[in-house]
Amino acid sequence: MGPNIGIKILIVDDKLTMRKVIKNMLDELGFKNITLANNGSEAWTLLEQASSGGDPFEFIISDWSMPEMSGLDLLNKVRDDDNYKTTPFLMITAEAEQSNVLVAVKAGVSNFIVKPFTTDVLKEKINKINF
Amino acid sequence: MGIDSKQFVIFSKPFIDAAKNVFETMAFTSLQTGKPIIKKELDPKGEVLSRLKLSGVHTPTKKEYEAILTLSCSRETYLNIASAILMEEIRDYDDDYMQIGEELIKMILGSAKRDLTGLGFSSYADENQNQNYPYSSTVVEVPIECSHGKMYFDIYYNDVLGQ
Numbered sequence: 001m002g003p004n005i006g007i008k009i010l011i012v013d014d015k016l017t018m019r020k021v022i023k024n025m026l027d028e029l030g031f032k033n034i035t036l037a038n039n040g041s042e043a044w045t046l047l048e049q050a051s052s053g054g055d056p057f058e059f060i061i062s063d064w065s066m067p068e069m070s071g072l073d074l075l076n077k078v079r080d081d082d083n084y085k086t087t088p089f090l091m092i093t094a095e096a097e098q099s100n101v102l103v104a105v106k107a108g109v110s111n112f113i114v115k116p117f118t119t120d121v122l123k124e125k126i127n128k129i130n131f
Numbered sequence: 132m133g134i135d136s137k138q139f140v141i142f143s144k145p146f147i148d149a150a151k152n153v154f155e156t157m158a159f160t161s162l163q164t165g166k167p168i169i170k171k172e173l174d175p176k177g178e179v180l181s182r183l184k185l186s187g188v189h190t191p192t193k194k195e196y197e198a199i200l201t202l203s204c205s206r207e208t209y210l211n212i213a214s215a216i217l218m219e220e221i222r223d224y225d226d227d228y229m230q231i232g233e234e235l236i237k238m239i240l241g242s243a244k245r246d247l248t249g250l251g252f253s254s255y256a257d258e259n260q261n262q263n264y265p266y267s268s269t270v271v272e273v274p275i276e277c278s279h280g281k282m283y284f285d286i287y288y289n290d291v292l293g294q
Contacts, residue, residue: 015234016227017217021157024218094234094241115238116156 002123003059003088003131005030008050012043012062012074013092018115022061022092025119029126040069044077051083059131060084064093064100072107079108088129135290138189139271141250143167143286146200147273149242150284153235154277158215164284165274173264176272176283177203179224181232183240184262186291187253194290196252199262199270201285202236208280215279265289 009031013019019036026034035057037043043062050056060078064071071091078084088110093100101112110129113122151162180203188195204212206224212235213221213228221228240256247254264270268287275282 015230017213017231017234020217094237115234115241116153118156 002029002127003129006032007058007131008033008035008055009059009061010035010037010043010046010057012037012040012060012066012071014039014063014066018063018092022122025122028119029123040066040071040074043074044069047078047081047084051081056083057087059088059090059126059129061090061092064091064104072104075104075107075109088131090125090129138290139286139288142196142198142247142252142288143271143273145243145246145250146239146286147284148246149239150202150275152242153238154212157235157238158212158277158279160212160215160277160279162282163276165276167271167273170270170272170285173268173270175201175203175285177208177281178206179204179209179232181236182262183236184257185240185254186257187255189290190251190253196288196290197265198289199264199285199287200236200240202232202239202282203285204280204282208282211279 009026011019011022011034013022019038023034023036035046037046047057062071062074075089075091078087078089089108090111090113091104091109092113092115094115104112111125113125147164154160154162180201182199182201185198185200186196209232210221210224213231216231244254264287268289270285270287273284273286275284
C-alpha cells in the first residue's frame with residue numbers, strides 16, 4: 001500500500017521540464033501537496049523553513065545530477081538533520097550505474113529510479129518505500 | 132576516411148534501442164527507424180538539435196574511440212515532442228524547453244550505457260552542445276519517424292588511433 005495522497009512532497013530538479021514531468025506523474029497518481037525546488041540549495045531552504053514552521057516535508061524526490069548541490073549532497077544534508085533523518089528520499093538518475101546506487105544506499109536513500117520512467121514505475125518505486 | 136561498418140553497427144545499436152525506449156516512455160510515441168545513410172553534408176538536417184560527445188575504450192580490441200551523437204528535428208516536431216512530454220501544448224520555443232532535447236539525449240546515453248558496457252565499451256560523456264566533427268569525418272544518419280514528426284539521429288564513431 002502506498003502513502004497517503006495528502007503527504008507533503010518536495011520535488012528537486014534543476015531542469016524545469018523534469019520537475020514538470022515528475023509533478024504531472026504525481027498529479028496522475030493523486031498526490032495533492034507538491035512543492036517544486038529548482039536546485040539543492042533552494043530545496044534545503046524550503047526543507048528548513050517547513051520544519052521550523054512545524055510542517056516538515058514528508059517525502060523528497062530529487063535528481064542526482066545537479067550543479068552546486070547534487071542530489072547526493074542534499075541527501076547527506078537531509079540525513080544529518082534530526083527533522084529529516086528518516087524522511088523517505090527517492091533519488092532520480094539518468095545513469096544506471098552501480099556505483100551511484102551503492103553510494104546513495106550508504107548515504108541513506110530510500111529508493112532509486114532511473115530515467116526514463118513511466119508513471120507506473122514511479123508508483124511502484126514509491127510503494128516500495130516505508131512511509 | 133573509411134568506416135568500420137561492423138563496429139559502427141555494434142556501437143550504434145544500443146543508442147537506437149535506447150532512443151526507442153526513451154521516446155516511448157517520455158513522449159508516448161514509437162520510433163520507426165529508416166535505412167541509415169552515410170551523410171554527404173555533415174550539418175544536421177533538423178533545425179533544433181541536441182548533441183553530446185563520447186569517448187572511451189573498446190576493451191575487446193583495446194582501441195580508444197570517440198563518438199558524437201546528434202539528434203535533430205524541425206521546430207514543429209520539437210514542439211510536438213515537448214508538448215507530449217509536458218502534457219500541455221507548447222507553442223513557443225525558449226531556453227526552458229531547449230532543455231528537453233538535452234535531457235532526452237542524456238537519457239538515451241544513460242539507457243545505452245548499460246548495453247555499451249556489456250559490449251565492452253567504456254564511455255565518458257562531454258555534454259557540451261557545441262561539438263564539431265573532426266575534419267573529414269564519416270557520419271551516419273539514421274532517419275526516424277514518429278507520431279510527432281521526423282527526426283534525424285546522426286552518429287559519428289571512430290577509433291582515435293585509426294585516424
